Amino acid sequence: MMEMIEHHRTEEGKGMGVAMTVCPFCGMGCGLVLLGRSAFPLDNHPVSQGGLFLRGWASGELLFSPLRVRYGLVRDSNGTQRPLSVEDALEIARRQLKDLCQRYGPEKIGVLGSARLTTEEIGLLKQLSDAIGTPHRDSFQRMGYLPFPAKGLETIEEASDVTVLATDCAHRHPQAHRRLVRAIYKNHKVRFVDSRRLPLSQFPDYADYVEALPGSELDRLPNSCIGLTVLSSEIALEGQGSRAWMALDRQRTVFLTDYVNQRGLVESGFYPPADGMGAFEILQAASEGKLKALIVFADDPSEFFPEQTKQAFARVEWSLVVDSLLTPTARLAHLVLPGALLWEKDGTVTNTEGRVQQVGPVQEPLAGWTEGQIIACLLEEWADAGNGITPGPLPYPDGGISPDPPDESYPMVLTLDSGTFWNRHIFSQASVTVWREARNERADFPNGYVSLNPEDARKLGVRPFSDALIEAREGTLRLRVKVDQRPARGVALLPMSLWEAAGTALKSLIVDPALKIPIFRPTPVRIRPAP
Numbered sequence: 001m002m003e004m005i006e007h008h009r010t011e012e013g014k015g016m017g018v019a020m021t022v023c024p025f026c027g028m029g030c031g032l033v034l035l036g037r038s039a040f041p042l043d044n045h046p047v048s049q050g051g052l053f054l055r056g057w058a059s060g061e062l063l064f065s066p067l068r069v070r071y072g073l074v075r076d077s078n079g080t081q082r083p084l085s086v087e088d089a090l091e092i093a094r095r096q097l098k099d100l101c102q103r104y105g106p107e108k109i110g111v112l113g114s115a116r117l118t119t120e121e122i123g124l125l126k127q128l129s130d131a132i133g134t135p136h137r138d139s140f141q142r143m144g145y146l147p148f149p150a151k152g153l154e155t156i157e158e159a160s161d162v163t164v165l166a167t168d169c170a171h172r173h174p175q176a177h178r179r180l181v182r183a184i185y186k187n188h189k190v191r192f193v194d195s196r197r198l199p200l201s202q203f204p205d206y207a208d209y210v211e212a213l214p215g216s217e218l219d220r221l222p223n224s225c226i227g228l229t230v231l232s233s234e235i236a237l238e239g240q241g242s243r244a245w246m247a248l249d250r251q252r253t254v255f256l257t258d259y260v261n262q263r264g265l266v267e268s269g270f271y272p273p274a275d276g277m278g279a280f281e282i283l284q285a286a287s288e289g290k291l292k293a294l295i296v297f298a299d300d301p302s303e304f305f306p307e308q309t310k311q312a313f314a315r316v317e318w319s320l321v322v323d324s325l326l327t328p329t330a331r332l333a334h335l336v337l338p339g340a341l342l343w344e345k346d347g348t349v350t351n352t353e354g355r356v357q358q359v360g361p362v363q364e365p366l367a368g369w370t371e372g373q374i375i376a377c378l379l380e381e382w383a384d385a386g387n388g389i390t391p392g393p394l395p396y397p398d399g400g401i402s403p404d405p406p407d408e409s410y411p412m413v414l415t416l417d418s419g420t421f422w423n424r425h426i427f428s429q430a431s432v433t434v435w436r437e438a439r440n441e442r443a444d445f446p447n448g449y450v451s452l453n454p455e456d457a458r459k460l461g462v463r464p465f466s467d468a469l470i471e472a473r474e475g476t477l478r479l480r481v482k483v484d485q486r487p488a489r490g491v492a493l494l495p496m497s498l499w500e501a502a503g504t505a506l507k508s509l510i511v512d513p514a515l516k517i518p519i520f521r522p523t524p525v526r527i528r529p530a531p
């Protein structure tokens with residue numbers, strides 16, 4: 001195999017179906033060898049160290065997914081998307097973008113990018129948004145990112161005292177979970193501060209568990225905790241991001257990223273400046289008719305906000321989506337252009353550790369174009385563009401968001417749980433193996449669920465697989481009940497895909513002004529059997 005890889009590295013060997021590359025599913029950045037559609041772990045890779053997890057093994061399936069975009073699509077007057085050549089679609093995109101910019105002004109255009117792009121492509125996209133002159137640029141794949149300095153994963157297993165703060169490493173950051181297991185084997189002190197009983201926290205002989213209500217995890221950090229803190233976007237998605245940023249020692253914190261190039265995205269400056277709108281605000285503004293055009297490169301706002309995305313795309317005069325996969329967002333666009341997967345282009349991505357890694361190509365782009373080439377063509381229209389917009393450092397000052405505590409009338413706290421398979425991520429849908437895993441939960445809970453621990457379920461009189469009413473001060477929700485050991489006492493968990501539906505019904509979906517991201521505010525609720 002090493003001979004094939006060496007051959008691939010030569011000019012002659014490029015695109016011959018072998019690539020030493022990176023798993024695109026999460027921010028860990030496991031190294032793998034792709035042989036056609038089969039992925040194999042790299043023995044000596046510093047992150048994966050000869051191992052891969054389910055998503056990594058199945059990642060080659062993305063290349064041949066039926067969801068791949070193979071040509072341009074343009075919406076006709078009946079609303080149907082009709083195929084056309086990429087060159088013709090690109091010509092329409094160049095004309096429309098320039099025309100809309102001249103007619104309405106650059107501030108009427110919103111640009112969404114993605115951590116699925118290479119750092120070089122993100123740089124080009126920033127140039128394009130700068131050239132257009134719009135301050136409204138962001139990505140839904142930035143959500144929850146906090147700019148702690150990058151640290152190697154080995155820091156976790158080397159620290160003698162580790163606190164994992166509101167972060168499900170087992171499901172979302174498996175390579176970090178491996179390092180935690182090793183730390184435990186070395187008899188290092190490991191504790192979990194969380195509103196969920198995570199896999200390792202259930203063994204008191206090995207690790208301490210500090211039970212915390214959602215939104216109060218930072219307050220539950222023990223005074224004795226003097227070592228390393230490990231956290232991820234989850235704390236920011238509860239509205240505690242700027243507090244965590246202020247409270248935690250930057251040198252003794254490991255921040256785990258969610259997406260393959262999330263760190264590259266933010267370090268390239270692709271986020272809104274203080275006077276620009278964040279990704280969710282861009283959707284809101286478009287839905288209210290305040291924006292005229294949306295340009296989306298490999299981002300899929302439908303994953304978390306399907307209704308808001310539909311409204312936004314229905315209201316704007318023109319929309320362009322460039323993606324390698326036909327996402328639900330792409331299906332709403334006026335014009336779709338095909339992009340390429342990471343393994344069909346040259347470039348770099350930056351993993352959670354700040355490790356800059358080279359990717360692909362294992363084959364030529366399926367439709368002959370990469371996102372970078374498309375951005376470069378669009379940029380030709382703005383050859384004499386002005387200076388770039390430099391965003392200030394995140395988080396912007398704001399004052400933070402205080403969670404409402406539970407009380408006698410609303411004794412439980414409802415929050416989102418990001419560590420479940422009940423999701424709409426386009427990579428999950430495009431990979432047969434991963435989607436099979438997700439389908440089990442989909443089959444049992446087609447419309448989602450609220451998860452309660454057995455003790456709470458018994459006290460509340462709600463039975464597994466029955467419907468429950470979830471009542472908050474500002475709204476009510478009806479959901480099927482899932483009973484398991486995961487939620488702590490007094491905690492009700494929702495899968496992330498219900499963010500918009502539950503957040504809208506209970507008025508828990510708000511924008512954190514410090515990070516310019518949507519959050520689900522932990523919400524006091526009462527729960528009873530549905531009539």
Ligand code: SF4
Pocket residue numbers: 023024025026027028029030048052053054055056057173174175
């Ligand atoms: S840990 Fe992340 S990068 Fe590694 S195989 Fe799993 S999904 Fe891929």
